Amino acid sequence: MKLIDRYVNEVGKRLLVFQGREDIEKELRSTLEDMLEERAQKTSKPADEAMEIELLKEYGSPEQVAMTYNPHPYLIGPRIFPLFLVIMRIVLLSTTLGMSIVMVIQLITQSPLMGSEFTEILGNGLGNIFSTLISAAGYVVLAFAIIERTVPDLGISKEDFNEKWDPASLAKEPSPDSVKRGELITEIVFTFIGLAIINEIFYFPIFSDEFRKFVPWINVIFVTEILLDIYLLRKAVWDTATRLVKIVMEVGMIAIAFIMLKTPNLLIFTADTFKHIPENSSLGAEGFMAIANLSISIALIVVIIVSAVDLGKAVIGLWRSNRKS
Amino acid sequence: MTNTESLENVVLELRRGVIVLAALSQLSTEQYGYSLLKQLADQGLEVDQGTLYPLLRRLETQGLLESVWKLEEARPRRYYIISAEGKKILPKLKKEWADIVSVMKKMLA
Incomplete structure (x- = not known):
């Protein structure tokens, strides 16, 4: 195989284009042969391997040549x-x-x-x-x-x-319809964490079957929340449809959290739960149970408050935008 | 980056901008890549082959050039010629170029 053919093959191997690869190789070979022929004529000597080597050196490495044809150099x-x-x-x-x-x-x-x-x-x-x-x-x-x-x-x-x-927006008050990207990203992050915890991706030996009955409902709300936030990140503004979805979701979350608050035995405690508490610890099994039960009640109350605030914001936003239009 | 390198880069950018116009203007008669390269060089515009060949393919994809393979002296050659669409935009490009030259002449006087 001639040196030029081997060179063209090497360039071909490095081409990232799917269509027209053969065309590029054929055109490159033809060009190199033209150039070689011209050099031979100029020096009045037949083309030999030394001449080919000199030509290919000047033309550039196969990587360099292939790169000029690649549409996506990144x-x-x-x-x-x-x-x-x-x-x-x-x-x-x-x-x-x-x-x-x-x-x-x-x-x-x-x-x-x-x-x-x-x-x-x-x-x-x-x-x-x-x-x-x-x-x-x-x-x-x-x-x-x-x-x-x-x-x-x-x-x-x-x-x-x-x-x-729009630079003109700098002079204006921020629109009440515009979304806050930081808030949305934070919400996505914490909703993912919430999903991981309630679905017990990481082992927690304290969730009871009573607790698990609520998980499918919470999953629906959390997944909707993430999808809505991603959509809002892309859309950048609230509209009637997104606010209605938010309202339905927050009402659902408040209802679930309220029912959970009224449900006894969301957590279950076994000997396994207490095996890491040191025997001489001032916090005994009963103390740990009391703190755990109190913590979940506090968490549910926080969820109800946060959801109620978000619900209020969505309702006020919907009312304002409808009044404007 | 040294001053010489900076100058070379700027000159390269300047030349790159005019290659499309130069190539389109020379392809009213069909030519293969290497003959076009030599023709441009003969007229004082040295273009690197690594720039010209991908550019010809891109102009063809954009519909400004057409190409056909021909067998000459047992060697296949791809001939390029300006397309109907290319002929339409060439006068506009020439006008744009004349305006730029005129503005720059005034600016640099």
Whole structure:
């Protein structure tokens, strides 16, 4: 095989285009042969391997040549890069927060808060957080690299993030309909953590069957919440439909939290629950049970208050926007 | 980055901007890539082959050029020629170029 053919093959291997690869190779070979022939004529010598080597050196390495033809010289292009950054932040933040909370709960419930067991759980927890973050980041990059190459139009452009911004808005009061991205991202993160906890992705030996009866209902609300928040991140403003969804969701959450508050025995305590409490601890089994039951009541009351505030905001927003129109 | 490198980069950017117009203007008669490269060089516009060939493919994808393979002296060659769409936009590009030259002449005088 001639040196030029081998060179063209090497360029071909590095081409990232799916269509027209053979065309590019054929055209490159033809050009190189033209150039070689011209050099031979100029020097009045037949073309030889030394001449080919000199020509190919000047033409550039196969990597360089292939790069000039590649339409995507980047893994994730400018078209979807802003969305990639938003999703990456959400994923990394929610993973770190979720796993940190789980680690703290494990430290409290499964270790005497000192000694080798404590250090082991802490070390394993930090190690898990680090490796999970790397995996999560890898999956996000992989997903976006695939989207970059397979989805021609996401309906999102760079302009959605930058150029549609109106400088005139700086002079105005912020619109009551505009969403607060920070709040939405925080809400997504905490809802993910909530989902992980109530679905017992991490083992908690205290949830009773009474508690588990509520889980499917809470899941529906939490998943709706996440989907609504992602939609709002994209849309950037509240409208009647999104406010109605929010109102239905918050009413549902308040109702569930209220019923749960009235339901006895949401938590169950076994000998297994208390095995990590040191024998000489001033907090005995009864004390631990009382604190746990009080904590879940407080958590449910907080949920009712937060949901009521969000419900109030949605109702007032809906009323205001309808009055304007 | 040294001053020479900066200058080279700026010059490269300037030239890159005019290659589309130069190529379209020379392809009223069909030519293969290497002959176009030489023709441009003969007229004083040295273009790197790594720039010209991908550019020709892109202009064809955009519908401004058409191409056909021909066998010459036992060697297949891809000939490019300006398309009907290319002929439509070429006068507008020429006008744009003349305006830029006029503005820049005034600015640099």
